[in-house]
Amino acid sequence: MTNNITGAKALIESLKKENVEVIFGYPGGAMLPIYDELYDADIRHILVRHEQAAAHAADGYARATGKTGVCFATSGPGGTNLVTGIATAYMDSVPIVAVTGQVPRSLLGVDAFQEADITGITMPITKHNYLIKKAEEIPRVVKEAFYIASTGRPGPVLIDIPKDVTTDLLDFNYPEEINLRSYKPVAAVNIEQLKQAASLIKASEKPVIYAGGGIIISHAAEELLQFAELIAAPVTATLMGKGAFPDTHPLSVGMPGMHGTKYANYAIQESDLIIAVGARFDDRVTGKIESFAPSAKIIHIDIDPAEIRKNVRVDVPVVGDAKTVLTKLTALIKQHQPKTSRWLGRVNKWKKEFPLHYKKNDMIKPQYVVESIYELYPDAIIVTEVGQNQMWAEQYFKYTKPRTFISSGGLGTMGYGFPAAIGAKVGRPDATVIDIAGDGSFQMNSQEIATAVQSEIPVVVAILNNGYLGMVHQWQELFFEERYSSTVIEESVDFVKLAEAYNAVGLRAVKPEDVKPILKEAVESGKPTIIDFIIDKTENVFPMVPAGAAINEIIDLE
Amino acid sequence: MRHTIAALVENRPGVLTKVSGLFSRRRFNIESLAVGVTERPDVSRITIVVAGDDTVLEQVLKQLNKLIDIIHVTKLSPKNSVSRELALIKVGVDSATRSEVMQIVDVFRAKIIDVAADSLIVEVTGDRSKITAMEHLLSQFGIKELVRTGDIALHRSSTTAEDIANQGEVN
Numbered sequence: 001m002t003n004n005i006t007g008a009k010a011l012i013e014s015l016k017k018e019n020v021e022v023i024f025g026y027p028g029g030a031m032l033p034i035y036d037e038l039y040d041a042d043i044r045h046i047l048v049r050h051e052q053a054a055a056h057a058a059d060g061y062a063r064a065t066g067k068t069g070v071c072f073a074t075s076g077p078g079g080t081n082l083v084t085g086i087a088t089a090y091m092d093s094v095p096i097v098a099v100t101g102q103v104p105r106s107l108l109g110v111d112a113f114q115e116a117d118i119t120g121i122t123m124p125i126t127k128h129n130y131l132i133k134k135a136e137e138i139p140r141v142v143k144e145a146f147y148i149a150s151t152g153r154p155g156p157v158l159i160d161i162p163k164d165v166t167t168d169l170l171d172f173n174y175p176e177e178i179n180l181r182s183y184k185p186v187a188a189v190n191i192e193q194l195k196q197a198a199s200l201i202k203a204s205e206k207p208v209i210y211a212g213g214g215i216i217i218s219h220a221a222e223e224l225l226q227f228a229e230l231i232a233a234p235v236t237a238t239l240m241g242k243g244a245f246p247d248t249h250p251l252s253v254g255m256p257g258m259h260g261t262k263y264a265n266y267a268i269q270e271s272d273l274i275i276a277v278g279a280r281f282d283d284r285v286t287g288k289i290e291s292f293a294p295s296a297k298i299i300h301i302d303i304d305p306a307e308i309r310k311n312v313r314v315d316v317p318v319v320g321d322a323k324t325v326l327t328k329l330t331a332l333i334k335q336h337q338p339k340t341s342r343w344l345g346r347v348n349k350w351k352k353e354f355p356l357h358y359k360k361n362d363m364i365k366p367q368y369v370v371e372s373i374y375e376l377y378p379d380a381i382i383v384t385e386v387g388q389n390q391m392w393a394e395q396y397f398k399y400t401k402p403r404t405f406i407s408s409g410g411l412g413t414m415g416y417g418f419p420a421a422i423g424a425k426v427g428r429p430d431a432t433v434i435d436i437a438g439d440g441s442f443q444m445n446s447q448e449i450a451t452a453v454q455s456e457i458p459v460v461v462a463i464l465n466n467g468y469l470g471m472v473h474q475w476q477e478l479f480f481e482e483r484y485s486s487t488v489i490e491e492s493v494d495f496v497k498l499a500e501a502y503n504a505v506g507l508r509a510v511k512p513e514d515v516k517p518i519l520k521e522a523v524e525s526g527k528p529t530i531i532d533f534i535i536d537k538t539e540n541v542f543p544m545v546p547a548g549a550a551i552n553e554i555i556d557l558e
Numbered sequence: 559m560r561h562t563i564a565a566l567v568e569n570r571p572g573v574l575t576k577v578s579g580l581f582s583r584r585r586f587n588i589e590s591l592a593v594g595v596t597e598r599p600d601v602s603r604i605t606i607v608v609a610g611d612d613t614v615l616e617q618v619l620k621q622l623n624k625l626i627d628i629i630h631v632t633k634l635s636p637k638n639s640v641s642r643e644l645a646l647i648k649v650g651v652d653s654a655t656r657s658e659v660m661q662i663v664d665v666f667r668a669k670i671i672d673v674a675a676d677s678l679i680v681e682v683t684g685d686r687s688k689i690t691a692m693e694h695l696l697s698q699f700g701i702k703e704l705v706r707t708g709d710i711a712l713h714r715s716s717t718t719a720e721d722i723a724n725q726g727e728v729n
């Protein structure tokens with residue numbers, strides 16, 4: 001116990017107790033006492049250039065490391081700037097703790113200068129949030145916040161602290177234990193449900209494992225591999241589940257859904273059993289829900305009971321942590337002779353017949369850029385923006401390990417990738433971190449070049465520059481009679497000069513043969529580098545299931 | 559279908575907003591919601607009547623359970639629980655209708671709690687159907703104002719909020 005320390009100091013001490021090594025943030029009036037404490041605390045603070053980036057960086061850090069990311073912002077506009085980042089983390093179940101300054105208690109509720117009701121605003125996009133009323137609450141609240149953020153189904157937690165609370169004195173005593181009667185994140189797995197699941201699996205002749213981000217969160221990739229091999233079932237991993245199962249494995253069928261592979265979608269539609277693990281039947285995966293997997297029974301394994309039967313009918317629900325459940329299921333099924341060889345034969349035939357493909361010409365194809373990144377840096381952490389770039393990054397790189405594909409799946413936040421890449425690189429300085437970007441998305445947070453330069457965070461941004469808000473442009477081309485309303489942005493910015501203006505490295509490639517040398521130059525520069533890949537702008541993302549169609553009604557390039 | 563849900567929640571600012579925000583965000587239909595403190599000052603009880611099929615009910619219960627400030631949620635079935643609602647009804651009267659209204663009030667074992675020259679305020683307690691019936695009967699005289707508390711309900715077993723709060727168990 002330390003007597004008579006300020007609230008600000010108590011906050012920093014509490015964060016240290018939670019082993020926080022880095023904070024992404026931006027100061028302001030309401031945060032002055034906290035930033036003063038931070039000045040000589042031994043926690044690294046990374047000053048971003050926009051609070052949205054602080055939240056995304058904390059999120060990228062969390063996804064790359066599995067630890068809880070932390071971001072700071074001041075009251076009012078500081079907090080509201082975090083909102084998109086918090087919502088992004090919420091949709092993808094990412095543990096972050098956001099601390100916001102607030103006006104002094106006496107001014108709460110009177111529309112004081114830089115007052116915003118940030119706990120009210122973030123209520124629907126946080127797992128939980130707190131408005132601290134007394135300095136004595138700080139240690140307990142911080143302890144709870146990290147616990148809630150990182151356990152069960154993880155998610156963002158926000159702590160709002162009025163300025164005068166940070167200057168009040170308290171006797172500091174960090175709680176050893178959590179006492180939250182209303183939050184019990186891990187339920188015991190129901191053995192009856194497990195047995196039912198096991199017997200469905202044993203009887204199945206056409207199973208498909210549908211693996212989501214829950215596998216990565218629960219560190220269950222190894223268990224998934226064993227399980228899949230034991231029951232000899234094809235595995236389709238969602239965008240959030242990329243890296244949960246090696247793309248290089250013979251049982252892998254790639255991503256399901258709107259821009260999934262044909263063979264993943266065909267397999268789902270023909271299967272007699274879907275085994276969903278840590279996935280949530282998002283509409284981008286299921287397509288038209290009434291026609292989804294029409295002849296399959298569904299086993300749904302998820303730690304969040306509310307996900308079960310939210311979108312689809314479920315035959316056997318199993319509530320629990322993916323790792324625990326898969327371990328137990330594998331043990332129950334052990335010594336099983338799978339009846340799936342004909343099924344695997346059929347799936348493999350589809351794989352051969354309908355591979356992902358594109359046509360080469362003398363321009364740079366975005367798919368080729370992604371393939372080149374894979375060839376040169378197969379162990380890189382790939383972060384993406386949103387749009388066509390994101391889908392190509394998913395399709396043409398082979399992910400083999402968890403936490404190597406980082407992308408805003410649920411919210412689809414343009415501008416996420418670059419700051420998230422900064423966060424990922426801070427958490428994994430040993431890794432090559434590449435943000436595969438679109439020219440539109442990158443401009444949503446390009447100010448963060450300054451952060452990367454000042455804090456010496458050598459991430460590479462590979463802009464697939466098509467001069468379009470490409471994904472929207474693609475929909476206009478296909479479904480809106482080529483009426484390109486507000487999606488053409490070409491020649492509006494010189495990304496090389498932009499990089500140079502920030503003292504980062506700016507490179508440009510216009511020919512296919514430039515792609516690999518320039519990628520190498522970027523990574524080897526050891527500096528934040530922006531590469532402007534001028535790509536064939538006519539390129540679109542295929543295969544594609546139109547919105548509202550069944551997932552086997554697929555448009556493809558001839 | 560109408561379902562009655564009882565939730566024990568931490569008695570903290572913002573909890574009611576979290577609950578009602580959840581309902582509107584997820585498009586659950588609240589028919590009524592009543593909240594008040596329990597025998598334990600740190601615990602409040604919320605009684606919610608929600609309309610929807612069983613799938614909706616299942617989602618409501620599960621989503622409520624996810625809110626960190628919710629200690630316990632359960633669905634109350636008409637069999638294993640009792641529920642009451644209170645309504646205040648201001649009815650227009652004149653010398654001709656006054657005694658007729660008072661008769662109805664008597665039959666319903668309701669009470670007249672305020673008398674003015676041209677109106678009466680009637681207090682009626684009961685289940686939803688009784689109040690609706692009363693409202694219906696009084697409407698012929700002209701209802702000037704009406705307020706209902708919404709259902710409040712308790713499980714018939716001997717469990718206390720104390721038991722549940724101590725257990726911190728959720729279902």
Ligand SMILES: Cc1ncc(C[n+]2csc(CCOP(=O)(O)OP(=O)(O)O)c2C)c(N)n1
Nearest residue numbers: 387388389414438439440441468469470471
């Ligand atoms: C913040 C935000 N605003 C708008 C959108 C809608 N949107 C989705 S993809 C896209 C175009 C992205 O353009 P670009 O970053 O150049 O990527 P491309 O599709 O061209 O690869 C837009 C506008 C979004 N996802 N996020």
Ligand SMILES: [Mg+2]
Nearest residue numbers: 438439468470
């Ligand atoms: Mg673009």
